[in-house]
Amino acid sequence: MARYHNLELEELIWKAQENSVEFSQLARRHIISALSALPDPWGQIGAQEFLSGIFPLGSSLSKAVLPRSDLENIRDTYKQLNLLHISERRLRAFLEKLVDPNIRNKEDQNKYVGTLNPILKQCGWELQATTEDMGRLFYSMHRIQQGVQGRPKNIIFASRIRPDLRFVDAINNDIEIVTHKDKVLVYDRPIPQAGLLWQNLQEWWADQCGLDPKSRETTVHLYQRLYESLPENSPPQRLFFTTYFKEHKDSFVNLPALLPEVWLHYDLQTIAQRGRDALLRQRMDFLMLFSHAERIVFEVDGAQHYSDNGVANPSKYARMAAADRELRLSGYHVYRFGGSELQGPKGEETIRRFFHALFRRHGQK
Numbered sequence: 001m002a003r004y005h006n007l008e009l010e011e012l013i014w015k016a017q018e019n020s021v022e023f024s025q026l027a028r029r030h031i032i033s034a035l036s037a038l039p040d041p042w043g044q045i046g047a048q049e050f051l052s053g054i055f056p057l058g059s060s061l062s063k064a065v066l067p068r069s070d071l072e073n074i075r076d077t078y079k080q081l082n083l084l085h086i087s088e089r090r091l092r093a094f095l096e097k098l099v100d101p102n103i104r105n106k107e108d109q110n111k112y113v114g115t116l117n118p119i120l121k122q123c124g125w126e127l128q129a130t131t132e133d134m135g136r137l138f139y140s141m142h143r144i145q146q147g148v149q150g151r152p153k154n155i156i157f158a159s160r161i162r163p164d165l166r167f168v169d170a171i172n173n174d175i176e177i178v179t180h181k182d183k184v185l186v187y188d189r190p191i192p193q194a195g196l197l198w199q200n201l202q203e204w205w206a207d208q209c210g211l212d213p214k215s216r217e218t219t220v221h222l223y224q225r226l227y228e229s230l231p232e233n234s235p236p237q238r239l240f241f242t243t244y245f246k247e248h249k250d251s252f253v254n255l256p257a258l259l260p261e262v263w264l265h266y267d268l269q270t271i272a273q274r275g276r277d278a279l280l281r282q283r284m285d286f287l288m289l290f291s292h293a294e295r296i297v298f299e300v301d302g303a304q305h306y307s308d309n310g311v312a313n314p315s316k317y318a319r320m321a322a323a324d325r326e327l328r329l330s331g332y333h334v335y336r337f338g339g340s341e342l343q344g345p346k347g348e349e350t351i352r353r354f355f356h357a358l359f360r361r362h363g364q365k
Contacts, residue, residue, distance in 0.1 A: 014087035022123050023091055026193075028084050034115050035098070036075040043103030050103065054094050055081070092125070092141040099127060101136035113139060121362075122193055122291055147293030148331035155187040155196075156263040157287070158229035163263065185225075196289040201257040219253075229261045236342035237285055237300045243351040255359075256296075262287040264327075290362055295332050302339040 023031075035041060042050040083091060097103075099112045113127050120126055126144045129137040153173045156163055164179040177184050187196075189204055205222045206213035223245065230238050237260070244258050262284045286298040301320075327334050335358075341350055 011087050011090070014089045018088055021088075022125065023088050024123075025084060027119065027123050028091070030119050031095075031116070032075060032078045032083055034119060035078060038111055038115060039108045041074065041098060043100075043108070044105075045103045050097065051081075054090065054097060095120075095127065096139060096141055099139045101133075101138060106136065109137075121294070124293075147291070148295050149293070151292045152191050152289070153188070155259065155287075157185050157187070157259045158226050158261055159184040159263070160229060160231060160261055162282075191289055191292040193291060195256050195291050195294070196259075197254060198257045199253045201259075202253070226258075226260055234300065234302060234339070236302070236337070236339040236347065239342050239347050240286065240298065240300055240337070240351055243348045244355060246348075247352045247355065256288040256290055259287045259289075260285070293331065294362070296358070296362075297327060297332050297334045299334065299336045300339055300342060301336060 081094075083094070086094075095116060099109050099116075101109055104112070117126055120141075121144060124143055124147075125141055127139040128142045130140045130142075131138045154175055156165075159180075161180060161183055163177055163184045165175050165177050165184075168174050168176045175186065177186065187201070187204060189200070192200060202218055202222055203213045205211070205225075206218050209218075209221065211218040211221065227238070227241060230241060241258060241260060245252055248255055263282060264284050284297050285300050288296040288298075290296065324334050324336070335354075337350075341347060
């Protein structure tokens with residue numbers, strides 16, 4: 001009984017040390033659901049030995065009803081282990097134990113890591129390989145870049161002209177495009193946990209235009225609207241956009257939407273009026289949202305980004321570098337391309353290889 005009280009005390013201390021909630025109830029339910037579909041969680045050592053390393057022997061949690069060999073009760077077991085409410089420190093220890101190579105073969109270890117990491121990344125964590133022994137990897141929970149703080153409320157995009165907008169309700173952050181409404185798109189829905197996928201964007205577009213959200217006609221209509229917003233004098237930007245959809249034509253509906261001409265900063269005053277306090281970058285060439293926090297910026301640089309009439313302009317380059325630093329410090333991922341590398345067949349191949357590597361890096365495919 002004493003050890004049970006020690007567990008409770010330990011949990012109280014650990015929870016008191018946690019400054020914020022990183023694994024929400026929803027995230028924990030996703031973890032439980034994902035784990036329930038994986039092979040025997042206790043691996044080669046059995047439930048009692050496995051749990052004793054996480055929950056002290058004799059505690060109520062280590063005496064949870066164990067699943068039968070067919071694993072029918074595994075989801076209930078996870079709940080009885082109180083995974084929905086235990087401290088985040090104990091939850092992280094539990095997840096590390098699940099992928100320990102001492103209890104699990106390599107194939108099953110890979111299944112666990114591959115299943116858990118996409119969920120954990122949404123919470124700012126990841127199972128990372130830290131050491132190797134006898135050809136087997138040992139994983140530990142590590143914080144990853146937290147991404148952008150806050151949640152998107154309005155995404156103003158697909159517009160080369162500076163929007164003329166006003167707040168119609170500043171308390172609710174409701175905006176109205178005053179002029180050229182047909183030249184500006186405003187996505188104002190919550191960003192799903194899996195990010196802003198093309199299907200989410202298409203459903204929104206269908207509602208805006210009174211179209212069938214699942215029809216090919218709607219897909220083509222939205223694609224053309226986005227394509228038309230790209231600068232005519234920037235073939236590399238257009239190639240970047242068209243190649244993405246061409247390469248992923250069979251699966252792009254379930255991939256992140258590639259948003260062109262996205263307005264990041266908006267100031268009613270001009271740069272000349274604002275002076276040294278002016279915001280550095282008003283518009284992004286492209287944006288992807290892998291979640292509300294994990295935001296990816298793509299910039300395609302023509303000569304105008306760093307020169308004037310073919311003559312290098314150090315001041316322009318300095319402003320561009322400063323804007324990149326500002327974005328990265330805010331939590332954005334920034335990938336920059338030179339316009340000359342995005343031309344012709346070689347440019348297409350560069351784009352294709354980049355997106356495949358990007359999705360592997362961020363666990364999207």
